[in-house]
């Protein structure tokens with residue numbers, strides 16, 4: 676059973692969206708902590724992306740069972756810390772190798788952010 680974990684960067688809290696929430700009949704969700712509402716267009720795109728993603732994982736399971744195909748289950752993870760683009764400093768060495776930039780802020784996580 677899939678669900679989405681959504682981080683609200685207005686208040687810094689997270690909430691979950693479950694299958695039952697993911698419907699074009701539903702209004703865009705509010706953050707339950709600070710009540711800010713998701714943009715309608717982004718909500719509709721999120722629903723479509725969610726069902727596409729969930730179906731791929733479901734098919735991995737189905738074809739593993741039916742045809743003995745290798746079983747994979749994929750999670751989409753997003754870096755928790757949002758850094759505004761102007762706060763990212765390019766580092767030539769690093770950029771050449773990884774396409775990543777170095778964050779000026781002291782990051783508690785990986786210290787690097789993809790551009």
Ligand SMILES: [Zn+2]
Nearest residue numbers: 683686706709
């Ligand atoms: Zn919030």
